[in-house]
Amino acid sequence: MTEPSTKKSRSHPPYELLYWPGIPGRGEFIRLAFEASGVSYTDIGNESKEGIQQILALKADDSLGADGNSPAFAPPALRIPGEGKGGKPLLIYQTSCILSYLGDRLGLAGEDEAEKHWVLSHALTALDLNNETHDTHHPIATMKYYEEQKEEALKKAADFREARIPKFFGFFERVLKANKDQGQGKYLVGAKLSFADTTLWQVLDGLKFAFPNELAAREGEFPLLFGTFYPSVKEEKGIKEYLASKRRLPYSQGIFRHYPELDRQK
């Protein structure tokens, strides 16, 4: 079981993350939520060699679910022993659904009804940006190689860098400014870290890896996002220790890929 460096004593079920081994991918949004809250979880795909079999079984086209659970379309999924129908394990999937489920339980969802909706909305917007990043290297077909769609990828990435990145970054800069103006401080919503913060942080970090020239050229345009938010989330209790640990996997051939030809040319 993965024990975050700042483990909380409160009792939680033995959460199990089901995600592909070896890459951060969309599993990282879930890991960051656990690590930020200091709650233990088992990373099934990475913690044993056989773990991947459970992810393949989950994703199998003929899977009818297990233990009374509805089938799951794709990883990441979260299994929570004892929380399903009749005391069986509950299996849920979709990054945003998992974050929403964990948000309340891990204290990362916002403090009242309004904050809860804002946290979820901003996390979904960050996940939209994550999906658009994926489409820069796979604009035509998810199941085909990048090299088979490189021409379209060049066009898609140019639009992403020139139009979509500034639009999303400008939006999040406004969100941070609004929260700061209300006296709340450095987070997207309210006065406490939420899963909207950890999710946006992961997308920004991935973009720095995938498009280093573009990000270096643009960071100065968004002083709250890159001058305050990005560095301060990195220093949050739990996150800081996690980023320095072996559990934090390097980017490679996942959502965030560095193809120099797709980046801004110097």
Ligand SMILES: N[C@@H](CCC(=O)N[C@@H](CS)C(=O)NCC(=O)O)C(=O)O
């Ligand atoms: N919207 C879903 C996307 C899930 C997804 O695309 N998962 C990828 C890995 S990051 C996958 O394995 N997809 C397999 C497939 O779509 O066949 C989420 O956020 O969970």
